[in-house]
Amino acid sequence: MTALEAKSRAQTLAFAPFAFQATVALRDLGILAAIGRAGPAGLDRRAIAAETGVSEYGVSVLLDFGADLGLVARTQDRFALDDVGYFVLHDEMTTVNMDFTRDVCYHALGALTESIRNGQPEGLSALGEWPTIYEGLTHLPEPALSSWYRFDHFYSDRAYDELLPLVFDGPVRHVLDIGGNTGRWSLKCLQHDPDVTVTIVDLPAQLDAARRNIEEAGFGGRVDYYAADLLDPTRQLPGGTDVLWMSQFLDCFSEAEVTSILNRAAHAMDARARLYIVELFPDRQVFDAARFSLDATSLYFTCVANGTSRMYHSDRFRELVNAAGLTIERTIDNVGEGHTLLCCARA
């Protein structure tokens, strides 16, 4: 990298919030869509203003910057959709990420430095008054609530269908779904195998939501609910299960808490039981953009969620698993949108 390129990238960082909000505005005001409909010939400012109801001033300031960002391409006085704009307009992952940043994280990120200084999610107060997001999750104001769940589910949904045959590759009698949240994985298991039974472990509010979803789907007879705050180190997990499941769960805890929870999982396991851990590890991604997105998401945990957890890198995470008396038998990368499945047994 030349000094000029490095200085340019420093300015890109210095004005990055402008780039984000201009992109959001171009999308939310319908300007990218209007330009997209016009095809390669593009539209001039006046036509875009007429079609979207946005002032010519607003169209101009946004599109001049949007051209710098690669969202639109200018030819004389006309603007056409450019490659980056195409993904902002049409790609679901981009939409989900952008809405999550806009609705859940944007203002909270202003407290990132203080969150790190204090070890607390100081940005969470932008959404409500809770000690961590887990107490507030079902009470988040809109549009934060919808954007949070769409972000969470977008990534897990794609992984679950690929994970089912990996977990059910032999007979499974009972699944302990630890941190089962709204019950999506449990439902997948119940639909996949007509004989399997499930116990969901989570906080009471999450269990209520899971119970509603499972009874609505008609699977109430095969599910138990186990209310537990696993932050309490004396709270044990039920034994006698053959599959323990933790999907996008341990990233919600600090290293010390991860070790404590894994210790209790190991304690609940017999020699035949297997613990499946699903995580998105930044350091096991094929694409740089995926690594970037996950390392960014860590900072959501820092300043919004709880101030202490993160998207772990796999090298450090393996140390925590081993320190809990577990051994990793299998590692399967690139499931769904870059998930990794760890299959663990008692050491």
Place this chain on the structure above:
Amino acid sequence: MTALEAKSRAQTLAFAPFAFQATVALRDLGILAAIGRAGPAGLDRRAIAAETGVSEYGVSVLLDFGADLGLVARTQDRFALDDVGYFVLHDEMTTVNMDFTRDVCYHALGALTESIRNGQPEGLSALGEWPTIYEGLTHLPEPALSSWYRFDHFYSDRAYDELLPLVFDGPVRHVLDIGGNTGRWSLKCLQHDPDVTVTIVDLPAQLDAARRNIEEAGFGGRVDYYAADLLDPTRQLPGGTDVLWMSQFLDCFSEAEVTSILNRAAHAMDARARLYIVELFPDRQVFDAARFSLDATSLYFTCVANGTSRMYHSDRFRELVNAAGLTIERTIDNVGEGHTLLCCARA
């Protein structure tokens, strides 16, 4: 650009506020400085935590993402300062831009879309309750106040020393400093030429600040003050001057207001008078990063300053100058940090 690159850049935009705040945190918590002092060998997380007093958790989440951003380079478990980080740490322009974004614009930008919908600076309420920033400028809370002035002065200071000989290339008797703000350009003129006299035109609060600075410097005897809100289209400018001066002034007004002000300037000019306009035009920059920074700055006007003005592109700006009955005799680009000087006469 391949589809993969475009999709990657869309994710970079979707998480851009994370990139900004992580960069600010790495700088403000002293992590970049500690790494910079260690030289090419770098430091590991534990040493950085010990030196900065930041938790190992905080150091880790920030540096993992900082490596993705090119701020730091990782070699096994050690981090050294990378090229982009060098500019964030040591380059004054980057510091000034980043502080302006952090302190003046960050939260306000969350109201960009609404500002464009309403034609009002809806983000300004994050700083105080004024109709536009011009009523609030001298009352801004810290650190916004200092960061605003450092941003404004950083760019003008570099231009002023180069502009003096261009304006004083012949005898100048009197300068009408329109939008004189805190009096910096007037002071430059008074210091440069022992015979020149100056009239500063601005709002009363700005004139008070200018008067303090000019009297403190001992130049009170050569300066008049002319209080005027030029948004009032009936407010004329005083005539009989040989140089009229508008530096980083017209970007504070809408197109209709620019035309109205220039009309009144033309009306106040005789055939020998010259109007000098200094602006930063995004489309006349040598470097892409300068264009990007200026197109971003336009959005500060949209959502913080007044909702209607911008950093004009030069093609459109020339049309406004000509429509006001003025002709551009000379255009000098690349003065200071990318300023353009337009020398105008009555048509």
